[in-house]
Amino acid sequence: MSGIQEQAYRNAQKTTTTGRDLEAHVLTQTALRLAESLRQWQEGHDPGMENFLEALRNNQRLWTVFQSELADPDNPLPLKIKEDLLNLSLFVDKRTFEMMANLEPEKIKILIDINMNIAAGLQGSESA
Numbered sequence: 001m002s003g004i005q006e007q008a009y010r011n012a013q014k015t016t017t018t019g020r021d022l023e024a025h026v027l028t029q030t031a032l033r034l035a036e037s038l039r040q041w042q043e044g045h046d047p048g049m050e051n052f053l054e055a056l057r058n059n060q061r062l063w064t065v066f067q068s069e070l071a072d073p074d075n076p077l078p079l080k081i082k083e084d085l086l087n088l089s090l091f092v093d094k095r096t097f098e099m100m101a102n103l104e105p106e107k108i109k110i111l112i113d114i115n116m117n118i119a120a121g122l123q124g125s126e127s128a
Contacts, residue, residue, distance in 0.1 A: 024122040030059050031115035038108050049103070056096055059111060063092045088114065 037055040041048035067089045069075060070082045077085075095111055098104075 020122045024119040026062060027115040027119040027122070030055070030062050031112045031119070034059060034108060034112050034115075038105055042105055052103075053100065056099055056108075056111075059115070060093065060096045063089045063096075088118075 033055045034052075037048070037051040041052040067086065070077070070086050070089070075082060092111060092114060095107060099107055099111075
């Protein structure tokens with residue numbers, strides 16, 4: 001391998017996304033989409049409500065993936081963390097269903113905050 005190829009390979013390794021980076025990115029993007037679609041809906045943009053409901057469904061799908069991963073017996077996280085995250089995911093499910101049944105904009109902030117806080121924790125725990 002030439003020096004140029006080695007340098008290119010090292011640069012590619014540095015820019016490769018870790019699982020935690022990807023999870024943090026998806027959580028952040030989902031939270032931002034929730035916030036933006038909520039803003040559009042509150043401002044009366046067409047199709048604001050449809051975008052808001054789709055953002056809620058996307059967030060729910062994301063947390064369903066997390067639930068599946070957390071329930072996997074081969075998941076390496078400590079049991080207490082898995083239990084706490086599963087309990088949090090149940091709260092996310094409950095709040096999402098509440099929002100779909102009765103749209104109360106003030107209740108969405110907690111879902112946005114949860115996603116952003118978990119994302120921040122993932123980004124801050126690269127060495128963990």
